[in-house]
């Protein structure tokens with residue numbers, strides 16, 4: 409309770425300073441709008457539906473691309489850990505690709521897919537995939553072999569041991585990798601949306617871009633706030649439950 | 665299948681180890697972990713394998729479990745050759761090997777869920793029965809990391825017992841525990857053995873523990889791993905680890921152990 413109060417006071421002061429500085433007349437109201445203008449824009453964008461539909465477009469792209477990245481990345485990561493062929497091919501590729509900032513996929517995506525949804529998805533998948541592959545394979549390789557031996561004596565083999573032993577045993581690493589993949593996907597999607605105007609959907613990144621074109625910094629700032637909120641919500645909804653589970657079961661305080 | 669049927673004692677198994685050899689090749693040399701070991705263990709017998717570390721006890725247990733293959737020789741369980749793990753032979757490892765992503769009940773249910781012929785409600789009842797047997801009926805939903813070392817081994821024991829195996833293979837299950845906890849477990853394991861009638865092969869490097877638990881104590885020596893001597897322990901049960909009669913046996917066994925390990929040292933220096 410006391411800590412929540414500390415945070416609230418901190419942010420209230422921050423917004424107060426911002427309001428004061430912006431309305432002091434020293435800066436252009438267009439380039440450095442006060443929080444009240446930002447709030448006004450937010451309210452208007454919420455009520456006329458702009459913000460809602462842009463958020464929907466962005467979140468949909470993100471979730472679809474991210475899920476695709478997981479569905480591809482987790483099995484590839486498992487294979488990479490278990491089969492030398494995959495380790496020497498996919499594993500090496502993933503290490504290399506992970507070193508590449510995921511924004512760098514944007515020009516290629518545009519070249520290959522043009523101004524389409526596919527380009528957006530491609531960028532998100534590329535942002536997610538490699539770190540998920542690496543985290544999964546690291547997780548599997550660091551699993552104590554005794555788990556598999558114990559499972560074997562109880563009659564577990566094949567698919568059962570993959571799903572019921574190897575995967576859950578690697579969970580602490582997996583969640584770490586999924587979080588990292590999410591962060592990369594989120595960043596690269598924003599880059600793509602800011603760079604690319606797509607007729608099939610107008611996302612938050614595009615809203616940000618047009619804010620700049622129109623010199624409407626209140627719009628830019630409002631969208632940034634929405635982006636922060638989405639990031640925080642994702643953490644709470646997607647990852648916090650897993651982390652609580654890990655914390656409870658493994659008894660670990662902090663995760664990798 | 666009914667739960668009464670499932671919980672009924674199954675006939676313990678006879679294990680025959682016939683001229684098993686196994687060596688490991690490391691970077692620099694070849695280690696002969698087991699050198700033509702033969703051993704007959706009859707139905708329901710409690711046999712302890714004793715020897716200094718590195719004499720192939722774990723390797724032998726793993727081969728009997730079907731987790732490893734011998735270079736030559738064979739293992740027969742009730743006359744059937746063993747070449748893979750089977751639900752008739754369950755293993756308890758020194759490191760409890762419990763799954764941290766499952767709670768206590770989940771761990772005991774793991775093997776049961778893989779056993780056909782039972783529905784989920786029956787499985788749950790079976791698991792409850794064994795958790796009660798090892799004295800953990802109040803800890804169904806505890807997480808593994810919350811348990812003490814002794815409790816973890818009790819869960820591991822319940823997990824190994826749950827599929828109702830005919831043989832229990834135990835690899836130094838109490839080695840990492842403190843003396844007091846161990847003593848409790850000596851009593852419990854003897855009671856459970858009486859109640860559930862299993863063949864037990866128990867590996868340890870603790871001579872007293874072996875004399876306390878085993879009908880027979882089999883001594884191994886390393887490099888290459890061989891059986892050197894056998895002792896039959898005829899004391900009545902339940903046995904107390906601190907009894908004078910037991911001390912008698914353990915002195916005798918320790919002397920034998922020292923005799924041939926000293927011998928090995930001499931051979932090596934010659």
Ligand SMILES: Nc1ncnc2c1ncn2[C@@H]1O[C@H](COP(=O)(O)OP(=O)(O)O)[C@@H](O)[C@H]1O
Pocket residue numbers: 688689690695696697715716717718719720721722723724
């Ligand atoms: N997987 C392995 N690779 C190489 N050497 C091994 C392996 N497993 C066991 N050994 C060697 O075989 C010998 C017997 O090991 P082990 O059966 O574990 O002995 P014990 O259980 O009696 O201590 C030891 O010298 C050990 O180093």
Ligand SMILES: [Mg+2]
Pocket residue numbers: 721722723835
């Ligand atoms: Mg051993």
